[in-house]
Amino acid sequence: MTGFHIKIRGIVQGVGFRPFIHRQVKAYEIKGWIRNTSFGAELKVEGETDNVSAFIRDLRIRKPPLAVIEKIHADEYEPCGFSDFEIIPSFAGEEADTLISPDICTCDDCLKELSDPSDRRYRYPFINCTNCGPRFTIIKNVPYDRKSTTMAPFVMCPACENEYTDIEDRRYHAQPDCCPACGPRLYYRNADGSCIYDEPAGAALEALRKGKIIAVKGLGGFHLACRADTPAFSHILRERKKRDRRPFALMCADTVAVRKICLLSEEEEQLLSSPARPIVLLRKREKASFSHISENDRIGIMLPYTPVHFLLFSEEIKTLVMTSANLSDRPVIYKNEEALTELSGICDGFLMHDREIEVRCDDSVMWPEGGGYFMRRSRGYAPYPVTLESPVPMMLACGAEQKATFSLSKKEHVFPSQHIGDLKNIESYENFRQQIVHFEKLFSIKPEVIACDLHPDYLSSVYAEERSAAEGIPLVRVQHHHAHMVSCMTDNDLTDPVIGIIWDGTGLGEDGTVWGGEFLAGDAAGYERHGSIRPVKLPGGDKAIKEIWRVGLSLLEDAFAQDGDEGICEAVRNRITEDAAVPETGAGTVRKMLAADVNCPPSSGMGRLFDGVSAILGICRSADYEGEGAILLEAAAGEGCMTEYEAGFYEDENGVRRFDWRPMIRGLASDILADIPVSLCAAKFMNTLTAVAADQCIYIRRKTGLDAVVLSGGTFQNMYLLKAVTEALRAEGLTVYHHHRVSTNDEGISLGQLMIAGRRMREKR
């Protein structure tokens, strides 16, 4: 006989963990008790030595689907002879410090009931259990029970109540438990305002079949849906939504339907079918197919994740366009009234219901590589924390601006928020402020310090400043790329100094100029800027973000100003200026601006180099959305190209070693005139950047002795570059790390800011 005192850290509350264990122990003939604690759960187990060790071994594998076990700590003790196994109350007065589960897709058991005509929840669109259903998006307050969710108005019927109180039942303590007799109601609302309550999903399906566009209320907001198999229908949606070329996401009934459109490896299938159900960027079977959905070689696809979604497919309809219901760059619509007023001009019907969404939460988006690499971390992942190796004070970090998130910390946990969007939009900013309050309440956090970006005009910085002043909380300003670097370090549990390749679009540097092609070295305490790229002049400033032909002309003029064949320059320049996307008079003005160096702010952002090259190559000359030039360039690049352009380097007046891209642009121009295929030129361009990355890291390693490299910043959303740079650096004997728990783009910034602020606080003490 033996006894073990076990402490479990992770998401083990509100996920049916204690009853699950209660059911498990019988098989192992174990006595003792289990209770919730501030860090998770605590158990005392006694029994035959073999049984107890088997039980502990199996804890990690045999657990309720929603439970996340981060750490198990087990101490042996002399058994005291329990006669039973009990669930005992939590320590009185102990501060509840529980994690909140993200929203989880409908489980197989619930799906079985959903399609079983003899079940009382047959085709009931709100079926859920302890193992699945809404969580984060319905929780208003803690402790997590039905009263503090948007399920509060629905009073459980006796049948549901029985399940809820029966420890042997799958719905024991499932807070959103409900049925057709007591739960929320789905209805289909026609454009004329008439509502169908009887088989509303059937009515929606019929509308979709006919090619209509309908709004569908999901977990964290509304989607706009239409058939994906007929380009004409999605064209109407594109027109009404005023969304020109931005790709749509698709929802497929099952993996069979996915395979008809995209290649799907086992690893990709696993991610696609995981309980978080993210949108996964999958490679099309044929690059030219489904161009009405996405112009590039990938399509974002997800599987159904709520019972409502499962009811939207039929023998005929296996694939739907499923795009967030928002207008221009506003946040996704999540309230019924708002949907009715804002979407009436866009959709022909509404599939909606009377359960409120408390928290707006977009679909998450991931590259399938390496088991999942975030483009957007949101539904299914938020508010799951990043667990640290050692505790930190309570802090708030306010992130960047365009891909806004915030992070709050408490002990060993950092809670990065869901994706919030562009704060320049007033509703997103409002949501940002509200969500900070909401998270602070849910996790009972009172920040002792606030961190923000160095950029004073970012609305996240404005918020941080106001709050710091109003509440007398110290404010720490963090340089953008330093935050990216420390974010990636934290993501990989690194604390010792590293080299950081931080490539992104824009971020304010310490010297007041725009940075973004950075080679840094340091840690949370500080950094040194060892390398960057030759600054790119942006004629017209912000105008050059979308009118990327301006950047193309800028690179070209600079590259040929002192060197190279003016004839080549002119021929390539003409190709740009003769493009229909480039206004005739505009091109003339831009050349004059460049020549006189007027209104041409310099930027060393890697994103600008991508834009300019994309424009020179004719891949994209006017971007419809931020980053389009870079995305299409990556999609255009052919595989297997091993060559590159010449790269120059020079040291600037501050000792920063800069990549001189002028020889590369001259090489590119010659290739264009020699009719070298665009696919090859695009690949050669990215291979050049790869060689630059390796060259700079070797240079920094020689200077500093560091040999670990973190890759961060929006440019590393480019899979070609991420893979190529990783391989090239590994070949040089460097250890390479990239993001896996948070996004590499500006969504990841708040995590880095927070860790830097924590370090500065520690030093002050």
Ligand code: ZN
């Ligand atoms: Zn379920």
Ligand code: ZN
């Ligand atoms: Zn009921």
Ligand code: FE
């Ligand atoms: Fe950035």
